Amino acid sequence: MKKNNVYSLYLKLMKKYGRVGKWWPEWCCLKKSLNLRQEIALGAILTQQTNWHNVEKALNNLKKAKLLSIEKIGRLKNLAKLENLIKPSGFYRIKAKRLYTFCSFIVKQYGSFKKLMKQDLIILRPQLLTIYGIGPETADSILLYALDKPTFVIDEYTKRLVKQKKLAKKLSYDYLKKLFEKNLPVNVKLYQDFHALIVVDQKKK
DNA sequence: ACCCAGGTGGCCC
């Protein structure tokens, strides 16, 4: 039998860390409230090239302002208030525009966040990728952690790990995504846990 | 005073 480096890496990390980091346990759970799912989706945009610590401040500001809602953000008339609330997360002007574009897309195309959840991964992923400010990593993070869809997330940490372990020569997004998915059972919880473990492992270095 | 953080889009070659 051909040995599977990707899957054995998952087992190794699972053995080493078990249940993972501070905010991951609730993300890596399949039963999440609608509010938490929206927080995760918005957080996925806010965390682009940004420390989680700063993102938390922005999310708390949104929560206090009762604006941690995709439908509310999608219906905003102007973005000044939103920009101000998310300032701690950096790139706040461009991120306010990205949040708004994402949220208004959902409102227009699906009517509500709840209806979006029912959409199929095959349809949804290409749709998300057409939205301004949603690249492959943000799309996959939203799909995997906010919507529990089986798509593997590739980020800078994953690339670093692949390089360290010499799992692949190419480091392009789609190539690595296929590599992981090809060598793992299709399982949302496993994808969630594995990606979280990679981040935790790489952060320690 | 630097340097970096769970990216993305625009522009150039």
Place this chain on the structure above:
DNA sequence: GGGCCACATGGG
């Protein structure tokens, strides 16, 4: 297809 830049704040 790949390389470089702007985008901005807070923490080490």
